[in-house]
Amino acid sequence: MPTSGFTTVKGRILTRQTLPATDGMCLRYCLKTDSGPLTVDVPGEAQVAFVPQFAVAAIARRFPSVTCRHLPMKDFQQQPVAAVYCHNRKQFRELQRWSREQQIALHEAEIRPHQRYLIERFIALDAEFFGCFNENNAAHFVASKARPATLADDVALNVVSLDVECSFNGELYSVGLYGENDQGVLLRKVIMVGQAHGSEDWIDWVADEKHLLEALVAWFAAWQPDVMLGWSVVTFDLALLWRRFAFYNIPAALGRDGALLEWLVEGKFRPETLLLPGIVVLDGIDWLKAAFYKFERYSLEHVSQQLLGEGKDIQDVDNRGQEITRLFQEDKLALARYNLSDCRLVWQIFAKTHLLSFAIARAQLTGLEFGRVGASVAAFNNLYLPHLHRAGYIAPAEPVSDGLESPGGYVMDSIPGLYCDILVLDFKSLYPSIIRTFLIDPLGMILGLAQEPSETVDGYRGARFSRQHFILPKLVAKLAQAREQAKQQKDAPLSQAIKIIMNSLYGVLGSRGCVFHDARLASSITMRGHWIMQTTKTWIEELGYKVIYGDTDSTFIWLGDKHGIKEPEDFGIKLAADITERWRDYIKQAFGLECALELEFDSHYQRFLMPTLRGSVEGSKKRYVGAVRGVDGELELIFKGMEQVRSDWSPIAKRIQYELYQRLFNDLDVAEYLSEQVELLQQGKLDDELVFSKQLRRSVDAYQSNVPHVKVAQLLVSAFDDSSYGKKGQRVEYIITVNGPEPVELTRSAVDYLYYLEKQIKPIAEPVLSMLNLSFNQLVLRQMTLI
Structure with missing residues (x-):
């Protein structure tokens, strides 16, 4: 490819994918830069996995075109390993199948090339690439190196909310578009099937459904959205559009530079199977749940009423399917207003809840693809693996499974009754704090079990953790520091994103879907939590107060009738600080460790009822x-x-x-x-x-x-x-x-x-x-x- 002028480019990675190429695999990253959209290709890459060194000879005989390289690295059984490089997907699938048949462990095979390239370089969302521009295309860059970038300002994005209206059998009536581009220009657009009438300049009239699809492709090419918002936008709107494009045999060229809207698995219209290069798709329902918003129902009507105080612009919401068809036949202007209103409601919900900022913060923290929900295990791997590799180790091929599982969070037997003046004290991020304090770490446990007990910290169920070598406690401490900074700067989306990530770390270690899962790790967190909660209860009751309930990280304290505390909240704040200080002294003396545990005042219930179990005199739990x-x-x-x-x-x-x-x-x-x-x-x-x-x-x-x-x-x-x-x-x-x-x-x-x-x-x-x-x-x- 003719190129010239070696230079660097910086931008925010919107989408990422691995493409086949003649010289191996090509990694493609669609960026948004200060000067506009840019596509970056990294050619000549391979799919990488790790195998025990004893298997290299057999792999070389069976797969002569596969490259094997001995490395100064070990697995968790302290055995030396080698890296295996496959230059196309077919070759890698054959290697996976053969390794299973031969019972040869293939480590880190689930990490995709476009993801490994970034995480090994500690690149999360913003990157700087070194290379040169394509002489024939100024928006195409060929890179040979990359590193994380700190962008001077937040990247301005073209954001659009999309909504489709259709008949019961899926024929398109209209497509609504509402948003704002990176210059702050407001967009209001409805592409509607029908004859032009009225003076509304925000409606583009088209003759039929086929022309609507062609107009939509032209709009995407001209406006070049970076982010698409919607409500069930993947499973309904984009899935329907793809079907209608296929019906008319029109290329669904909605992505960057005319890239096609595609699905990685045929017939599975899910966010994880969506492929739309250059456009991040955020579904309102998924991201509200990801940010821990809870609603009785997640219909757009219900959520918009709850958050915005307004609903859909239609008379009969419960029978809107029939009403939409009636409007299309009798009052297309009303249908266009309804279509645009739905787009606007979604846009305003994202604005009200800062979901776009939350999605960006989550991607910046975890290295997950911008717009990917869930994926706690992948987020853990992104954070952990590059540090693990630099420590000279690779991840296990599968989780440890001996039938022993860790217990859940501590839940105390409650004392039922009707109370006045209940204080609730919470441990701030209890499980992450336990990880930090007691040095709980997958690699640290492997190393600690081989060390003298004096050089380790005891865990539970036989676990011991190295005092000198650990990764996860440092990562948690870094996240905790970042959260405090976010709080000080009043950056609520970032603070919430960090909190969710920190709290997911225990869940990942306790999940059999994670290769680092080991009951000794998870138990060393939860059972330590039980001990901390029980000890805290004892210390509080030594002061003359009654603990009536405890749940995971919360302690419920009854002040009683005889203490005469005039300002319960002030007392709760002081009590939390005193217990925190006692924990710091105790951990230092008993374990020789720095304590990250922090008890905080949470609530003062002036009246409180702890019910009994139905049909019993025993106190209930979690009620x-x-x-x-x-x-x-x-x-x-x-x-x-x-x-x-x-x-x-x-x-x-x-x-x-x-x-x-x-x-x-x-x-x-x-x-x-x-x-x-x-x-x-x-x-x-x-x-x-x-x-x-x-x-x-x-x-x-x-x-x-x-x-x-x-x-x-x-x-x-x-x-x-x-x-x-x-x-x-x-x-x-x-x-x-x-x-x-x-x-x-x-x-x-x-x-x-x-x-x-x-x-x-x-x-x-x-x-x-x-x-x-x-x-x-x-x-x-x-x-x-x-x-």
Whole structure:
């Protein structure tokens, strides 16, 4: 390829892939630079894995074109290893198959070439490449070297929110586009099938669906988006567009420089199989979940109402499929406004929650592809492997599995009751702090087991960790420092991203999907956590206070009636600081280690109820209700593990439960209120609150149990002869009648009020009534007799 002018370029890596080439594999990185989009190719690369050195001769005989190179590195069994370089995917797949047959361990085979090239150089998201531009294409760069880059300013991106409207059988009506380019220019565009009418300049009218697809390709080529936002944008919008492009035999050239929209696995329209070079695709549902936002439902209507206070621009949201078709036939301008409004809602949700900044921060921290959700194991590998290699070791080929698993987090037996003044103290990032303090590390354990006990720190289940050689504690300490800086700079997305990554490290080590998994590692974290929580409880109770509950990293303390503490919050802050200082002294004296444990004041519950297990006098776990004083002076209720926060309870149960606790904590009458509600239920005046709403997590055919919402979905499919009622993701609404669950649309039988009384109201009322020495059955005996 003719090139000239050796130089360097810096930019943010949007997408990455490995392509076949005549001289091996070509690594392609689509960047966004200060001067615009740039495609960088790194030619002549190979797929790399590691094997024991004794296998090199056999591999050379079987695969003469494969390159093997002895290295001064070892595996976790202290055996020398060699690197194996395959220059095409077919060759590598054959090597994998042969190595399995020969029972030869192939280490780090899952790391793709375009990913290994970056992580071995500590490149996460922003990179500097050394090479030269293609003489025939100024937007194409050929690189021979790379290193991490620190960009002077945040890279401005072309961001678009995309939404597709279509008929029931998938024929396109319109495509909406809403966003902003890297110059701050606002985009409002709808490409609509139909004859032009009206003066709206943001609508591009096209003759038919085929012309719509061609117009969309032209728009992508002209606007060159770097990031695409949407709602189920991969599984619905892009999957539908791909099908319609294929139907008309039109290349789906939506990517950088006309690259095709493709799927790595045929028929699997999932984010992990999407290939769209040069464009990062962020789905709102996936990224809200990744950032630990929780909603009862994740429909765009529900989430936008919760976050923005507005919903879809359509009259009949529940039957929007029919309404969209009606608008397309009768009022295309209204459909265009609806289409654009959906795009805008998604855009504003991302803006409100800072999801784009969160996605960028996550990629910068982990080296994961910009836009990739989940992948905690891959993130761990990206962070850990380059340090491991420089220490002279490679990753295990598979996890240690001896049938022994680590216990979960510590959960104390609770002391049930109705309390005043409960303080909650939390250990800040407990598991990461344990890793830092007690030097818990995969390599450190391998080395520690070969060292003298005096040179190690004891773990659990036979683990010992080297005091001199470790990787993970240093990585955690670096992340913790970065989080503190993010907090000081009020960078909430970065702080949240770091917190999630730090807390995922234990989960990775405890997962059999991670090659570093070893029960001794995970147990040395969780069992140490048990000891820390139990010791903390003992120290607090030595001061004269009562610990009524503990869960993983949280300790619930009852101040009691005799201490006369006037400012509980100030006391909680001081108590947390005192216990933290005691831990530092103890760890130093007992282990000779620096302590990273930090106890923080979390909450002061002015009123608090720890319920019993149903039908038992024992205290419950992971279930409680507390009341904190809000900024307006009113008591705000916090529910944990209760029906209030679960989606499988009826609206009437949630409303009555909330009001019962409001009355309990404010010393108002409970019995009279409950009796009134039971009477209203019996009279049929609360029927609007009896509707259950539940989403199918898979298609009805995939369910083995005939639970109520599945049974209702089957009834709907049969009644309307429409399989869409039984598809995954469909929301089913039903009422429990004397003849069982019936769809709201087809309710024929009388409501089973006794069911709602016994199965909905009684379970949520009994914890409250028991604290007042009242009986639910006696209280509502009259109403039950009348029903």
